Amino acid sequence: MPRDRVAAIDCGTNSIRLLVADITDGTMTELVREMRIVRLGQEVDATGRLASGAIERTLGATREYAELIVMLGADEVRFCATSAARDAENADEFADGVESILGVRPQVLSGEEEALASFIGATRGLDPHRALVVDIGGGSTELVVGDGSDVEWSTSLDIGSVRLSERFLPSDPPPVREVTTCMNHLDVVLAPAVAGLEPVESVVGVAGTVTTVAAHALGLPSYDRDAIHGARLSVDDVRGACLSLVQMSVADRRALPFMHPGRADVIGGGALVLDRVLEQLPLDTGTVIVSEHDILDGIAWGAV
The missing domain is CATH 3.30.420.150 (Exopolyphosphatase. Domain 2)
Known part of the structure; x- marks a missing residue:
């Protein structure tokens, strides 16, 4: 039976989370679920920018996740960013850092895309x-x-x-x-x-x-x-x-x-x-x- 091993990362305003799971014939089997509080959106509401310290904290957690993803041999990696990345004028700086670590560029979800993913999950x-x-x-x-x-x-x-x-x-x-x-x-x-x-x-x-x-x-x-x-x-x-x-x-x-x-x-x-x-x-x-x-x-x- 064909199996897809996927690594999903949800990067929000307060936390960054990782799920590695096997999806087989419409059934998901969870292997790893991790969370780090990194506060990527620290002061974005006031400044409109991602703070350098917040970017570094989040990239540090991304490096930890990259090691787990390699160790578990995921076939697909999907990194999605939400509100903080939508609002920040320097989001590309953060996206470049993620891409250099994982080899995939973050997908910045629109509010509608975020809502749909939440509903399905x-x-x-x-x-x-x-x-x-x-x-x-x-x-x-x-x-x-x-x-x-x-x-x-x-x-x-x-x-x-x-x-x-x-x-x-x-x-x-x-x-x-x-x-x-x-x-x-x-x-x-x-x-x-x-x-x-x-x-x-x-x-x-x-x-x-x-x-x-x-x-x-x-x-x-x-x-x-x-x-x-x-x-x-x-x-x-x-x-x-x-x-x-x-x-x-x-x-x-x-x-x-x-x-x-x-x-x-x-x-x-x-x-x-x-x-x-x-x-x-x-x-x-x-x-x-x-x-x-x-x-x-x-x-x-x-x-x-």
């Missing part, structure tokens, strides 16, 4: 009826509605955990006025984006903000992918966990046993995105399904 295997996938990244958030493999509507919005934390939540912990200003901004962005959207039967949340909020809602003693993947949480519990996280200091968040230390300073911004999305969406459900599969898996499926 998130819903494959979950089989939800007419789902809305919520993918909260560091620089942007993608909302996608579809049924099976058919996408009927999508949007990509410049609201992400890093972007919002840098812009609206500079204090530690953020006072009520900062949180309120951020929430008001989110409502202004979200309300017209989802206006006229028909109610959805399922909400599937993906990516690090959502899975971390889920771990908090579940009260996990450590980060546990098996406990998080497929978890069905009430909207009220998810929103409660969001507001709990945004009110904490960075030190208190970092002390949570499931919290990745590189996410502690920006989870507040991401949590507010999730809270306002659940407030603004027309829902026919009181449940959020959490998926550990996301755009990274969609990138891998797109490599064959």
Whole structure:
């Protein structure tokens, strides 16, 4: 039976992730899944440029991934970059560095392409009826509605955990006025984006903000992918966990046993995105399904 061994890299605003998997007859077998918090999008919202230190951090992680890819003998390598690379005027400098290491040039996904990859990665295997996938990244958030493999509507919005934390939540912990200003901004962005959207039967949340909020809602003693993947949480519990996280200091968040230390300073911004999305969406459900599969898996499926 023919087998494709693919290496997929998702390079976002906050993290860079690697998935090496065998894809055989429409089935994916995961070999390696890695993540590094590199903050490629550090201050991009303010400067419009990738900082030299951020580029070096990300290229350092890319070199580590290149060694794994060679060791595992991947047949195809696909490197996709998202919000930070879309926004930065010096993205070619970063792309040149990646190409010199991996031999492939990064594909900078449009918001629509990012949304589609998120939907495919998130819903494959979950089989939800007419789902809305919520993918909260560091620089942007993608909302996608579809049924099976058919996408009927999508949007990509410049609201992400890093972007919002840098812009609206500079204090530690953020006072009520900062949180309120951020929430008001989110409502202004979200309300017209989802206006006229028909109610959805399922909400599937993906990516690090959502899975971390889920771990908090579940009260996990450590980060546990098996406990998080497929978890069905009430909207009220998810929103409660969001507001709990945004009110904490960075030190208190970092002390949570499931919290990745590189996410502690920006989870507040991401949590507010999730809270306002659940407030603004027309829902026919009181449940959020959490998926550990996301755009990274969609990138891998797109490599064959």
